[in-house]
Amino acid sequence: MAKAVKLAIIGAGSAQFSIDMVRDICLAEDLAGSEVALMDIDEGRLEMVLEVARRYAAEMGADLRIEKTMEREVALRDADFVLNTAMPGGHDLTETERSLTERHGYYRGVHPANRYRCLDLMMEVARDIERLCPEAWLIQSGNPVFDGCTLMTRRTGVKVIGLCHGHYGYHEIVRMLGLELDHVTFEAPGFNHCIWMTHFRYKGEDAYPLIDRWIDEESEKYWETYHPHYGQTQMSPAAIHMYKFYGLMPIGDAPRALWSDVWWYQLSPESKKRWWGPEGGFDSAEGWELYLADLERNLGRIREVAQDPQRRATDVFPPEKSGEQVVPIINSLVNDRPGEYQVNVPNRGALAGIPDDVVVEVPAIIDGKGIRPLAVGALPERIMLGVMWPRWLQMERGLAAYLTGDRRYLMQSLLHDHRTRTWEQAEEVLGALMAMPHNAQPARHFGLKA
Amino acid sequence: MAKAVKLAIIGAGSAQFSIDMVRDICLAEDLAGSEVALMDIDEGRLEMVLEVARRYAAEMGADLRIEKTMEREVALRDADFVLNTAMPGGHDLTETERSLTERHGYYRGVHPANRYRCLDLMMEVARDIERLCPEAWLIQSGNPVFDGCTLMTRRTGVKVIGLCHGHYGYHEIVRMLGLELDHVTFEAPGFNHCIWMTHFRYKGEDAYPLIDRWIDEESEKYWETYHPHYGQTQMSPAAIHMYKFYGLMPIGDAPRALWSDVWWYQLSPESKKRWWGPEGGFDSAEGWELYLADLERNLGRIREVAQDPQRRATDVFPPEKSGEQVVPIINSLVNDRPGEYQVNVPNRGALAGIPDDVVVEVPAIIDGKGIRPLAVGALPERIMLGVMWPRWLQMERGLAAYLTGDRRYLMQSLLHDHRTRTWEQAEEVLGALMAMPHNAQPARHFGLKA
Numbered sequence: 001m002a003k004a005v006k007l008a009i010i011g012a013g014s015a016q017f018s019i020d021m022v023r024d025i026c027l028a029e030d031l032a033g034s035e036v037a038l039m040d041i042d043e044g045r046l047e048m049v050l051e052v053a054r055r056y057a058a059e060m061g062a063d064l065r066i067e068k069t070m071e072r073e074v075a076l077r078d079a080d081f082v083l084n085t086a087m088p089g090g091h092d093l094t095e096t097e098r099s100l101t102e103r104h105g106y107y108r109g110v111h112p113a114n115r116y117r118c119l120d121l122m123m124e125v126a127r128d129i130e131r132l133c134p135e136a137w138l139i140q141s142g143n144p145v146f147d148g149c150t151l152m153t154r155r156t157g158v159k160v161i162g163l164c165h166g167h168y169g170y171h172e173i174v175r176m177l178g179l180e181l182d183h184v185t186f187e188a189p190g191f192n193h194c195i196w197m198t199h200f201r202y203k204g205e206d207a208y209p210l211i212d213r214w215i216d217e218e219s220e221k222y223w224e225t226y227h228p229h230y231g232q233t234q235m236s237p238a239a240i241h242m243y244k245f246y247g248l249m250p251i252g253d254a255p256r257a258l259w260s261d262v263w264w265y266q267l268s269p270e271s272k273k274r275w276w277g278p279e280g281g282f283d284s285a286e287g288w289e290l291y292l293a294d295l296e297r298n299l300g301r302i303r304e305v306a307q308d309p310q311r312r313a314t315d316v317f318p319p320e321k322s323g324e325q326v327v328p329i330i331n332s333l334v335n336d337r338p339g340e341y342q343v344n345v346p347n348r349g350a351l352a353g354i355p356d357d358v359v360v361e362v363p364a365i366i367d368g369k370g371i372r373p374l375a376v377g378a379l380p381e382r383i384m385l386g387v388m389w390p391r392w393l394q395m396e397r398g399l400a401a402y403l404t405g406d407r408r409y410l411m412q413s414l415l416h417d418h419r420t421r422t423w424e425q426a427e428e429v430l431g432a433l434m435a436m437p438h439n440a441q442p443a444r445h446f447g448l449k450a
Numbered sequence: 451m452a453k454a455v456k457l458a459i460i461g462a463g464s465a466q467f468s469i470d471m472v473r474d475i476c477l478a479e480d481l482a483g484s485e486v487a488l489m490d491i492d493e494g495r496l497e498m499v500l501e502v503a504r505r506y507a508a509e510m511g512a513d514l515r516i517e518k519t520m521e522r523e524v525a526l527r528d529a530d531f532v533l534n535t536a537m538p539g540g541h542d543l544t545e546t547e548r549s550l551t552e553r554h555g556y557y558r559g560v561h562p563a564n565r566y567r568c569l570d571l572m573m574e575v576a577r578d579i580e581r582l583c584p585e586a587w588l589i590q591s592g593n594p595v596f597d598g599c600t601l602m603t604r605r606t607g608v609k610v611i612g613l614c615h616g617h618y619g620y621h622e623i624v625r626m627l628g629l630e631l632d633h634v635t636f637e638a639p640g641f642n643h644c645i646w647m648t649h650f651r652y653k654g655e656d657a658y659p660l661i662d663r664w665i666d667e668e669s670e671k672y673w674e675t676y677h678p679h680y681g682q683t684q685m686s687p688a689a690i691h692m693y694k695f696y697g698l699m700p701i702g703d704a705p706r707a708l709w710s711d712v713w714w715y716q717l718s719p720e721s722k723k724r725w726w727g728p729e730g731g732f733d734s735a736e737g738w739e740l741y742l743a744d745l746e747r748n749l750g751r752i753r754e755v756a757q758d759p760q761r762r763a764t765d766v767f768p769p770e771k772s773g774e775q776v777v778p779i780i781n782s783l784v785n786d787r788p789g790e791y792q793v794n795v796p797n798r799g800a801l802a803g804i805p806d807d808v809v810v811e812v813p814a815i816i817d818g819k820g821i822r823p824l825a826v827g828a829l830p831e832r833i834m835l836g837v838m839w840p841r842w843l844q845m846e847r848g849l850a851a852y853l854t855g856d857r858r859y860l861m862q863s864l865l866h867d868h869r870t871r872t873w874e875q876a877e878e879v880l881g882a883l884m885a886m887p888h889n890a891q892p893a894r895h896f897g898l899k900a
Contacts, residue, residue, distance in 0.1 A: 245858055261865045264873050271872075385847050386862045389839070397835050408695055412836045415711045418868065422721075423714050 003334045004033035008075040010125055011086030011142060012038035012068070013045030015052075016298045017324075019317055021083065022053040024327035026062035027319060030335045031327070035065040039075035040086075046070065048306040055305075056313040072125070076132040081330050083139045084125050088117040089438070091292060097433060104429035106419045107268060108258075108283060112401070112410050113433050115144065116442040119402045122148040126156040137333065139163055139326055145344050146192040147395045149359040151402070153346045161371065162344025162359060163325050164192050166252025170200070172234035173249065176222075177210050189351050189362045189376045192344050193253040194391050196246070196383055198376065211249065215240055226277040233282055238265050238275035246383050256283055261386040263418040329366055336368030345373055352378035358392060407446040453784045454483035458525040460575055461536030461592060462488035462518070463495030465502075466748045467774075469767055471533065472503040474777035476512035477769060480785045481777070485515040489525035490536075496520065498756040505755075506763040522575070526582040531780050533589045534575050538567040539888070541742060547883060554879035556869045557718060558708075558733060562851070562860050563883050565594065566892040569852045572598040576606040587783065589613055589776055595794050596642040597845045599809040601852070603796045611821065612794025612809060613775050614642050616702025620650070622684035623699065626672075627660050639801050639812045639826045642794050643703040644841050646696070646833055648826065661699065665690055676727040683732055688715050688725035696833050706733055711836040713868040779816055786818030795823055802828035808842060857896040 007025070012018045018038060025031050038053065040046045050068040057064045069075050076082060098109030122140065129136055140149055140162045149162035170186050179202050187199035200207045223237055233239060239255040242262065250257075258266050265275045272280030272287075279286045305311045325341050332339045343364045350373040351360045364373040379388060394413065401409035407430065414426035434443035443449060457475070462468045468488060475481050488503065490496045500518040507514045519525050526532060548559030572590065579586055590599055590612045599612040620636050629652050637649035650657045673687055683689060689705040692712065700707075708716050715725045722730030722737075729736040755761045775791050782789045793814045800823040801810045814823040829838060844863065851859035857880065864876035884893040893899060 245861070261862055264865065264870070267871070381846075381850055382856070382858060382862070385843055385850060385859070386865075389843050390866075393835055393839050393843075396831075400831055400835060406832070408832060409835070411695070412711055412832070415714065415836075416840075420714070421717070 002030035002032070004031055004035070005080040005330060005334055006035045006037065006078055007081045007083060007330065008037040008039060008079040008136075010039050010072065010075065010082060010084045012049055013040035013042045014085045014087070015045060015049050015302045016295075017085050017141070018049045019052060019056065019302060020322035020324055021326060022056055022064070022066065023317060023319065024322050024324065025064055026057055026060040027321055028327055028331050030331050030337065032063040034063075035067070037075040037079065038066065038068040039070065039072055040068075041070060043070060048303055051306040052302055052313050056317065059312055059314045060319060072128055073132060076128055076136070079129075079133045079136045080334065081137050081139060082125065082129055082133070083141065083326060084122065085142050086121055086125075087142055088121045089114065091295070093438065097436070100436065101429050101433055104432065105421065105425055106417075106429060108266070108285075110414065110417065110419075110429060110433075112398075112413065112430065113436070113439045113442050115147070115398055116402060116445065118142065118144060119148055119151055119399075120441075122152055123155065126152040126158045126160070129158050130156055134158075137161060137330075139329070140344075141326070144192075144398075146194070146359060146361075146391075147398050149192075149344050150346075150357070150395060151399050153359060154357055154399075155403075160345070160359075161329065162192060162361070163329075164252075164342075164344070164361070165324065166193060166254070167195060167342045167361070168323070169234045169252030169254075170197060170249075172232060173197075173200075173211065176235050177207070177214055179207070179210070187363060187376060188249075188251040188342075189360065190254070190379065190388065191359070191391055191395075192361045194257060194387060195251045195254055195361050196379055197249040197251050198379070200249070211243070223277070228277050228279070228281075233276060236276045236281065238281070241265075241275070246386065247380055248383065256281070257387070257391070258283075261390070267418065332366040333368070333370070338365060338367035340364070340374075341366055343371060343373070345371060348373070350375050353384055354388070354392065358395075401446070405445045405447065407448060410446060452480040452482070454481055454485070455530040455780060455784055456485045456487065456528055457531045457533060457780065458487040458489060458529040458586075460489050460522065460525065460532060460534045462499055463490035463492040464535045464537070465495060465499050465752045466745075467535050467591070468499045469502060469506065469752060470772035470774055471776060472506055472514070472516065473767055473769065474772050474774065475514055476507055476510040477771055478777055478781050480781050480787065482513040484513075485517070487525040487529065488516065488518040489520065489522055490518075491520060493520060498753055501756040502752055502763050506767065509762055509764045510769060522578055523582060526578050526586070529579075529583045529586045530784070531587050531589060532575065532579055532583070533591065533776060534572065535591050536571055536575075537592055538571045539564065541745070543888065547886070550886065551879050551883055554882065555871065555875055556867075556879060558716070558735075560864065560867065560869075560879060560883075562848075562863065562880065563886070563889045563892050565597070565848055566852060566895065568592065568594060569598055569601055569849075570891075572602055573605065576602045576608045576610070579608050580606055584608075587611060587780075589779070590794075591776070594642075594848075596644070596809060596811075596841075597848050599642075599794050600796075600807070600845060601849050603809060604807055604849075605853075610795070610809075611779065612642060612811070613779075614702075614792075614794070614811070615774065616643060616704070617645060617792045617811070618773070619684045619702030619704075620647060620699075622682060623650075623661065626685050627657070627664055629657070629660070637813060637826060638699075638701040638792075639810065640704070640829065640838065641809070641841055641845075642811045644707060644837060645701045645704055645811050646829055647699040647701050648829070650699070661693070665693075673727070678727050678729070678731075683726060686726045686731065688731070691715075691725070696836065697830055698833065706731070707837070707841070708733075708867075711840070717868065782816040783818070783820070788815060788817035790814070790824075791816055793821060793823070795821060798823070800825050803834055804838070804842065808845075851896070855895045855897065857898060860896060 046068045053066050101109040138158050138160045145162040149160050152160050174181050183203045185201045188195040188197045190196050233255050243249045272284045281287050344359050344361045347354045347360045348356045350362045362373045364371050397409050397413045414420050420426050434448040496518045503516050551559040588608050588610045595612040599610050602610050624631050633653045635651045638645040638647045640646050683705050693699045722734045731737050794809050794811045797804045797810045798806045800812045812823045814821050847859050847863045864870050870876050884898040
């Protein structure tokens with residue numbers, strides 16, 4: 001007899017993601033009888049998502065109860081799983097802060113205030129879970145997953161799983177090489193947004209030579225007409241250059257990194273265009289606009305369904321699995337359905353050379369016993385020295401800033417940023433950012449004038 | 451009955467240092483009957499040093515045999531101690547490479563070829579010791595002490611002690627505060643050239659408040675007329691700024707660091723002048739000229755003595771202990787005279803948070819039992835995150851480059867340098883440097899055209 005669950009979604013106004021979750025639960029027969037609590041502070045969004053989600057479940061004939069609330073406590077009470085997708089302040093605030101900090105010489109901005117908000121909200125949610133539903137699993141998909149999951153697992157007793165779909169970037173490699181996905185085996189451990197393909201085989205044979213051949217014979221032609229959708233960074237000149245430099249393919253979001261060795265791809269609009277095609281990739285001004293427009297478009301589709309009772313939700317969102325790992329992992333855990341997933345959990349030896357209390361992204365077997373990460377060995381030294389350890393230090397500086405309120409850690413982060421040219425520049429951008437009215441709380445935290 | 455030793459000095463053409471060693475041995479009665487083998491590849495310098503050293507010992511009536519050789523094997527055979535002061539290529543080569551690399555946008559130059567030469571010579575000497583005098587202690591005073599001692603202790607079985615006089619920088623603090631040195635206790639662990647004063651007491655009381663008072667009441671006045679000798683960086687605006695930022699005083703060469711958080715003090719001549727006074731400190735063009743001129747002046751004094759048989763060496767170099775730790779350490783080891791020294795040895799737990807196989811600079815008790823480092827605990831997190839771990843990574847990149855011959859590690863070092871603005875700049879400076887005729891060997895090693 002399969003077990004049902006209560007899933008609380010914090011930040012359920014991330015409309016597309018919430019609909020995906022509902023869709024996946026409707027398709028998971030094992031989870032019949034479950035309950036989803038949609039929680040957000042944006043009432044309008046919440047109403048809209050609730051309307052579509054309920055109609056979706058009804059059309060599917062699914063045994064699923066869906067509620068909404070603006071009170072986190074209500075959502076968390078008796079929850080078995082808490083999915084935190086929240087992005088405090090949303091994209092608007094990020095863009096405002098980006099504009100301001102760009103004027104201080106930081107192309108594409110710096111985001112210490114945003115990091116403070118995100119970490120602070122994560123800790124609030126985790127502490128509420130400790131109080132209200134201490135046995136619940138917290139599934140963290142809101143960013144920064146690496147930093148936040150490390151913080152929460154160090155400072156609370158909550159069972160945390162960080163999830164991201166970045167590792168699916170290898171599907172793009174498979175597609176470009178013309179392989180059948182079913183015959184591909186793959187492994188790419190690291191930190192979230194910093195994973196490296198240590199294993200890539202096709203029908204039992206090492207498939208890296210196929211990438212090498214693609215680079216030699218097809219990449220130049222491909223890049224001539226390369227006009228990628230903002231998200232397709234996987235076979236970009238930047239990713240291939242990183243592969244040659246580090247010896248392994250960076251997967252998903254890894255080629256977008258701004259820290260450590262790889263800052264120089266991103267230092268200017270010209271450089272972005274050279275390394276990620278005409279739009280400059282995901283993180284250029286143009287690429288990011290496309291991304292935000294896509295989010296708006298998705299939201300628009302959901303709004304249309306919500307506003308038109310005649311529209312069938314299942315026509316707009318066909319009943320197919322979303323590909324997100326959240327619901328399959330829930331089912332694996334509560335109904336003992338073994339599966340291999342890509343998760344972010346405290347290391348405890350899974351990835352050699354990284355401290356135990358740092359969250360790593362590794363494959364794990366999940367079933368009724370819980371989450372058992374697979375010990376994948378070590379990444380090559382060039383990747384550790386060039387990227388992994390510098391990224392680890394960057395994370396630690398951010399957590400130390402958050403935990404101590406000592407703004408000197410914020411300065412350290414900025415001084416390690418290649419866009420910083422002088423001490424004064426770093427001090428000024430920090431002062432200006434924290435003087436924004438909405439940043440009164442972090443400004444107090446760091447002893448800076450709001 | 452005290453034991454005599456054979457001390458081989460590799461790079462004995464470092465004339466002042468060699469004379470200091472002879473002077474110290476002459477003053478160490480325990481070491482009567484000892485032998486010093488002066489070895490260098492510069493025959494003229496060697497003759498000069500031998501002449502002065504022998505006359506010095508004779509004037510002192512010391513029971514000391516002094517020989518010279520241009521064959522390293524001859525010097526090492528039967529040696530009990532090997533002092534390696536060698537600087538392959540000398541200052542001239544460094545200056546040539548500095549000029550070239552400055553033209554590529556690296557103010558004050560980059561020195562990967564020099565690092566290669568230094569590490570390679572250290573390893574040659576260490577391997578010769580393994581073969582010819584495996585029981586000998588190797589005292590490494592030629593730079594880079596941190597990188598080289600880590601390399602040699604990892605890759606050979608030789609007993610290595612790295613020495614530096616940087617920690618005496620605290621004498622300058624004591625002098626500025628008007629304290630009596632005899633009543634000061636002090637501790638400053640870290641890596642060589644990156645040490646931090648964790649303990650500073652005067653007559654049993656914490657003396658850091660005296661520094662704070664000096665900063666509040668006297669520093670501005672001092673800096674108004676601050677026209678320091680190139681070496682006096684200890685109370686510079688840079689050092690005090692670092693103290694405020696990190697929470698502990700950086701000692702000796704630590705404020706001169708160019709890596710990690712602290713690159714920006716050094717990015718331009720203007721910045722150097724602001725932070726180290728009118729000459730821009732030790733590492734500015736002017737400061738370094740003064741340093742080189744000082745070396746020449748010392749050399750001139752020794753040459754004068756050598757050329758004038760009527761001059762008494764002991765008049766020019768009064769029979770006082772040099773203050774160098776080398777001879778006292780030798781005496782502690784062979785004649786069981788316990789003493790506390792500041793040494794560079796593999797960590798093995800002495801400094802918390804640093805891997806065991808990394809060489810740290812820590813206090814150690816040295817006597818007939820050998821070298822026992824004192825476990826000094828941990829440095830504050832802000833120092834670890836901002837300086838120590840980044841410096842550790844920089845060292846590891848350099849060793850990986852040397853050991854693998856993979857020039858991508860050299861690129862990683864350059865890409866982590868804040869003076870690098872583009873990938874091409876780093877590639878070009880590396881190509882130009884390795885194309886210098888004298889760099890044929892490193893060029894081959896790194897697969898670059900010479």
